[in-house]
Amino acid sequence: MPKIDDVSKICSLHSKIQEMARSLGMNMPPASDEQFATDVSRRYWERWHEVNHEAIAEYNSRIAAEGLPLAKYRTY
Incomplete structure (x- = not known):
């Protein structure tokens, strides 16, 4: 059985995922x-x-x- 701290982290993560999904216009599927x-x-990274x-x-x-901005300082 998960500890209470683990459950709260999971719930927090789940709510963040739902919030991101809503902002991307996605609905919660039965999957x-x-x-x-x-x-x-x-979808987040595709949009990004x-x-x-x-x-x-x-x-x-x-x-x-x-060229690279700091290329003159490279030692290799």
């Missing part, structure tokens, strides 16, 4: 909690990549053109 948490995480895609591409092109 297992573990699968739902995996789906929420996957969509939002930040332009900034990441810009950063990568700057690094390709100018």
Whole structure:
């Protein structure tokens, strides 16, 4: 049987997952909690990549053109 602290952590995590799901427009399916948490995480990171895609591409092109900012301090 789980300890009370473990149960409260699980409940807290579950409520955070539900909150994230609602913010992503997802409904709670009858599937297992573990699968739902995996789906929420996957969708969260997909959206994160969509939002930040332009900034990441810009950063990568700057690094390709100018090199790493602290490259002169590398010892290898």
